[in-house]
Amino acid sequence: MSDRLSDIQAYVRAVELKSFTAAAERLGVTRSAVGKSVARLEQALGVRLLHRTTRSIGLTEEGAAYYEHCLRALQELQEGELAAMQQGSRPVGILRLDLPIAFGRRHVVPLITDYLRRWPDVSVQASFSDHFVDLIADGVDLCIRIGGEDDSRLVSRVLAPNRLIICAAPAYLANRDVPQAPADLKDHDCITFGNGGRVLDWRFRDGTRAWLQPVSGRLRIGHAESVRDAVLDGAGLAQLDAYIVGDDIRAGRLTPVLTAFSGDGPPIRAVYPHRRYLAPKVRLFLDAAIAACRTAPWNDIGAASAP
Secondary structure, three states: OHHHHHHHHHHHHHHHHOOHHHHHHHHOOOHHHHHHHHHHHHHHHOOOOEEEOOOOEEEOHHHHHHHHHHHHHHHHHHHHHHHHHOOOOOOOEEEEEEEOHHHHHHHHHHHHHHHHHHOOOEEEEEEEOOOOOOHHHHOOOEEEEEOOOOOOOEEEEEEEEEEEEEEEOHHHHHOOOOOOOHHHHHHOOEOEEEEOOEEOOEEEEEOOEEEEEOOOOOOEEOOHHHHHHHHHOOOOEEEEEHHHHHHHHHOOOOEEEOHHHEOEEEEEEEEEEOOOOOOHHHHHHHHHHHHHHHHOHHHHOOHHHOO
16 A cells, blocks of 8 residues: 555656656656656556656546545645644644745744744755745745735735835935825836836825826836835835835834825735644744734834825
């Protein structure tokens, strides 16, 4: 039975990753071993599970139905293991995280270092990207996202609102009229955020009405923390996340403007694969992230302007 389970695991990984080679790397075996596992399953079942070419693999109709059953069986097995592990709540193993670059660097890395001090039997592997990874295919235990689409395979927990603040350096505002309404931005140097041909509109809110408004300026930057640097240098106004500029506002290095019109971006969320039981290593880190975001000083920046 253990050989059959190994074959099923190889098959599921090959389907998820769409590659025998990638499945072999994930499982720590050879590509040939994955191919033999699939072949044994096909021989035992008497059906063809996969279409194979030199470059790709694809599911047959029988293979798709079998994959769904195998996936559920492996998930049930994992649930049973996790349920047993919950009897002892001490976390062990490798915790794999994927984090947005700016938020992760500023606010999650300190959580990770504290977590490692508290739990010496866990190691953490953290990747940083502003592109959404496939948690299932990439073997990620938990990621933090800002925005993104819902996925029925995943559980999503809101960690904090994502407050957006329009701000400038005091030196910039000393030589310009402070804007009183979004329409006044046409008379200011607005630092925009964008990559390629896409520039993000600024978000505004007036009571219950929310809208997006294009702004323009001579400086466009495709890196949020570099936008902050330019604002600190007096290059103009920018709309930035409170978690990026909160410390600067509290220290007086930046001044918020148009606070009566402050809008919110998509919330900051923790996302992880859908399971009835979370491994202690994931559950305890998630608890720490929720507690940290709930009490973070940047979480209150801009809240006074909320309706």
